[in-house]
Structure formats: structure tokens, C-alpha cells
Amino acid sequence: MPILEINHVSKFFGGLAAVSDVSFSVEAGSIMGLIGPNGAGKTTLFNCITGYYPPSRGEVFFHGRRMNGLDPDKVCMLGMVRTWQKVRPLARLSVVDNVMVGALAHTSSLRTARALAMDQLRVVGLDHRADFTAGGLPIGERKKLEVARALATRPKLLLLDEVMGGLNPAESAEIIQLILDIKQQGLTQMVIEHDMKAIMRISDRIVVLTSGEKLMEGTPQEVVTNPDVITAYLGESHA
Amino acid sequence: MSNTMLKAAAGFILLALLLAIPKQVESPYALHMMILLFLSISMGQSWNILGGFAGQYSVGHAAYFGVGAYATMMLMQARQVPPWIGVWAGMVLVVAVALAIGSICFRLRGPYFVLASIAVAEILRLSAINLTALTNGAEGILVTELPAFKLGERVLTDFSTKVPFYYIGLSLALLTIGVTYGVQHSKLGYFFQAIREDQDAAHSLGISISLYKNIALVISAVLTSLAGAYYGIYVGFVDPPTVLGLDLSVQIMLICIIGGMGTLWGPVLGALVLVPMSEALRSNLVTDLLVKVGLVNADSKVGVFLKENLAHAHVLLYGILVVLVILFMPDGLMGFVKKLARPRKQEVA
Numbered sequence: 001m002p003i004l005e006i007n008h009v010s011k012f013f014g015g016l017a018a019v020s021d022v023s024f025s026v027e028a029g030s031i032m033g034l035i036g037p038n039g040a041g042k043t044t045l046f047n048c049i050t051g052y053y054p055p056s057r058g059e060v061f062f063h064g065r066r067m068n069g070l071d072p073d074k075v076c077m078l079g080m081v082r083t084w085q086k087v088r089p090l091a092r093l094s095v096v097d098n099v100m101v102g103a104l105a106h107t108s109s110l111r112t113a114r115a116l117a118m119d120q121l122r123v124v125g126l127d128h129r130a131d132f133t134a135g136g137l138p139i140g141e142r143k144k145l146e147v148a149r150a151l152a153t154r155p156k157l158l159l160l161d162e163v164m165g166g167l168n169p170a171e172s173a174e175i176i177q178l179i180l181d182i183k184q185q186g187l188t189q190m191v192i193e194h195d196m197k198a199i200m201r202i203s204d205r206i207v208v209l210t211s212g213e214k215l216m217e218g219t220p221q222e223v224v225t226n227p228d229v230i231t232a233y234l235g236e237s238h239a
Numbered sequence: 240m241s242n243t244m245l246k247a248a249a250g251f252i253l254l255a256l257l258l259a260i261p262k263q264v265e266s267p268y269a270l271h272m273m274i275l276l277f278l279s280i281s282m283g284q285s286w287n288i289l290g291g292f293a294g295q296y297s298v299g300h301a302a303y304f305g306v307g308a309y310a311t312m313m314l315m316q317a318r319q320v321p322p323w324i325g326v327w328a329g330m331v332l333v334v335a336v337a338l339a340i341g342s343i344c345f346r347l348r349g350p351y352f353v354l355a356s357i358a359v360a361e362i363l364r365l366s367a368i369n370l371t372a373l374t375n376g377a378e379g380i381l382v383t384e385l386p387a388f389k390l391g392e393r394v395l396t397d398f399s400t401k402v403p404f405y406y407i408g409l410s411l412a413l414l415t416i417g418v419t420y421g422v423q424h425s426k427l428g429y430f431f432q433a434i435r436e437d438q439d440a441a442h443s444l445g446i447s448i449s450l451y452k453n454i455a456l457v458i459s460a461v462l463t464s465l466a467g468a469y470y471g472i473y474v475g476f477v478d479p480p481t482v483l484g485l486d487l488s489v490q491i492m493l494i495c496i497i498g499g500m501g502t503l504w505g506p507v508l509g510a511l512v513l514v515p516m517s518e519a520l521r522s523n524l525v526t527d528l529l530v531k532v533g534l535v536n537a538d539s540k541v542g543v544f545l546k547e548n549l550a551h552a553h554v555l556l557y558g559i560l561v562v563l564v565i566l567f568m569p570d571g572l573m574g575f576v577k578k579l580a581r582p583r584k585q586e587v588a
Contacts, residue, residue: 154571
């Protein structure tokens, strides 16, 4: 049964269609990859799903519930949380306090929230940084902090926007393992990523966007062998 | 002895000292200074909750101060309502005002919020000047005598000395510090700071931005209105420029900014620096001191110049201090103290 259904979603900015008539659904417990060249509308689609922009047309259903028009905080409380391509640490708070903010979505007890936050920090391997100021972390650790903070809200669907962007291969490998570990726990994920090797490895299915439109959807194998995808990425001569 | 126990012991000793001061100190001037100190702590701490923790820089806090002061004074003058009852009416009114302001201004971010907060306070100031039937306009409201505070038949105080005002001020300062402590050690404090650090990130983590901004505003406004009511009954006179003016709004902010925003003791430190400083400058204390230590001859040209002008220069020096603090201590005095206490311990190398 699909946990997320996107039905004919479009988003216009003035005359520009940033996302245009995109439909697909995400099965519970799976990882859906979302790829496409720069400016294809991947992040805009995330924003439409998580309540930052209302879709201009079309509908988003989460657990069968229509999500159009809900604010991001409501979306989060219903179990859908996203991370940010450009990381957004709460810079002057400590690392553990950052994650506690996420944990406090479902508890009012600071003690419970702190315990939960420490658990999540251990999951992403940041527990040794708990008392450091979040703004001072290097990029790799900031990306992990984004994931830990999102996980602390106890989501059912996690939307990761380029968590591997700007990381070195060793750090990327850690994140890939983390995403697979999270999947083992039964959490559904939707992942935007430019690193093709990574996305092939982790995704159960992949949606390809170009210029706001859905080019194709399929298994990683189907995607890499599709001539349209190769054209979109590399131009006509390579197809 | 553990750190917490030491802190608690120090707190108790300080509190005992503060409670004993009026018993030992007769000088009305000294008590007056303490009262100004308590008032400043209360104002700075109230602003701290909205500005320091939630990061919403209101430059219109005089609005809440003025509404609290006017409501209490108007009820006392027109209806003979004693201030300890009138202040509740003021608080209800200020919640209504705050929510109205919040629903308008919180649609705006950053500098636009600042401008809107100034505008709203100015609207209230101009209203107070022009609604003469209600507020007595620019002449202000004068209440010379407070009713005696009775418990049953027993008169607890008739407000003939500064002593009762001292204790009210102390309670108010402790209340604002206590509320800030409560905020800091609860979900509210975390949510306020998350909004301050990154509103969009906070929103994605399930925090209703408008709800928590308004909660911060209401707490801050109610405490500010208490400070306003306290000011009104202590001075016995309110008029639009003193309790609703932009000067006051700026003064409220500065206590917190100079002391250290988003910290429990910042506004206390700010008040401890600003109150004596502005008093010393205002009252020729500095000139007298320079004469006394022999740096300046009282009858020389310099001495006469200082005597005539330094008192008027306190606003200028105030401004210079603000510039220095912003340049060299961006986290305020509290940030400076913390840095001295543990140098760069929590930074990744």
C-alpha cells in the first residue's frame, strides 16, 4: 500500500512551471529515489509535499489523507519530515539541543527528549559531538545532524534532500549505510541525490524529473538503461 | 559541595541581603536607585523572552509598558480602583493588545517586524496624546496618593515611604527572572530558540511558528505591563512620551542587548551596568569624582564645562557604549563573561 501519493501536482511561479503534472506513489517501507538535472524541480516538489508551497494544481495524499494546504508543522506532526539541501543547523544551540527540538514534537519532557536525542545521535554517529555548538560542525557532521534531528520527530516518511552533497566518498559511504539502516527499521524514505552510484544502490524505485516534468519511473536498472534518461543527462549525441 | 549547592547558597545569601537592605539603609536615594535597578531588570528580562530567546526584535515594547501603566493609573484616578486590582485589568488589556499586534506584525520577518513594532507603539503614543477624554492627553495622569494596602482590617502599608516600593520591585524582578528560568528550562525555550535560529527549519520540525511567536509575545508583554504599572504607581505620574515613547522602547532593548540576549543573567548584568552609569552621568557624579581625585580643577574652564555639559551628554555616552558593546561583545556582557570562564571549549578544532 502506498504511503505517499502524488496526483498530477504542478507548481507555477508566475508563468514558469517548476513542477508540471507529476504523479507517482511511494510504497511503505521502500526507498524512492528522485533524480534529475539541476533545476528539474526536485526540491520544489519536496516543498510542495511538505507544506512550504501549496501545489498550484494536483493533490498530495499521505496515509490517504489529503495534505494540500497544511502548514509544514502540521505535516511534520502527521509523520512526514524533510531535511534541507542547504543545511539549516540551529547554529548557536548545541548539537544535542538541535536534536531535542525535533524530539520535543511528541513530548513535553526535556528528560525524555534528551534521551531520545542521544539515541538519534548514536544512530547517526554524532554522540561524541553532543555538547558542541552546532554552527561549528564541519559539513559532513552537519548533514548527519540534519538527519538525526529529522529522525527525532519520529517520522513515518523521511524526505532527504541531497544529504550527500558536498561530502567526500568516505562520508557518503557512511550516509548510504545510515539510509539502509534506517530502511531496516521500516522507515519509508524519499531521497534526492546527484550521486548516481549512491542512488542506484539505495533506491527501490526511481523517479526522473527534467524541466519540472516526470520523464520516467522505474527500478534503478530500468532507469540507467533508458535512452531518454541518458539524453536528459548527457545530451542527444550520447543517446 | 556541589556546584548547584554552591549556587543555591549564594542565591539565598544574596536574597537575604536584598530583603534586609531597607531595614538597614535609610537613604531614600539609595532605595530609589535599587528601585530603578529592579525596574530595569524587569523590563530587560521581559524583552529578553521575545527578543533574546524567540529572536523577534521588538522596538515597540513601550506599547506594553504604557498600556500597563495607563490602565492602572486611569482606573485609579477615574474609578478609585486600587492598583493591585487595576493591574489585572491592565494585564487583560495588554494580552488583547499583544495578540492584535502579533497577528499583524508576525506576518513580517526581520527588519519589517522591527518597523511594524515601532509603528504600533507610535500609534498608541499618538492615541494617548489625542484621546484626551480618556487619557488626559499630553498633560498625563497624576495620582498623588495611593490607597492603603489592607489585609482585612490590618493596614499592611500606606505607601508613605519607598520601602513598600522596594519590595514590590524586588518581587517583580524575581518574578521576571523566575519566568525566564521557567521558559529556558522547558519546551518553550527550545522552540523559541529554534525559531530564533532558523524559522524554516523550526517549522519543518513541527513547531507552529505563529503560535509560539505569539506565546513569547504574550509572556513578554504581560511582564512588561507589570513593570509599567509598577512605574506608574511609584512615580505617580504617566504621560505619553515617558511611558509610550520610542526612547523607552530603545532603553528596554538596550538593557538586554548590552547585558546579553537569550541568557538568564544578561538583563540583570545589563541593568547593573546601565542604571548606575546613566545615573552617574545624569547627576554630575563623574565631574565631582574627577574634581575630588584632583584630575580637574572645579573652577577651571574644563571643570565648569564638564559641570555644565556632561549631565546632558549622558545620551551620547550611552550611545557610545552601545556601539562599543556591539563591536567588541556581540553576545553582550554575559557572552563576554562566559568566554572568559571557558575559552573555546565547545568549538570543533
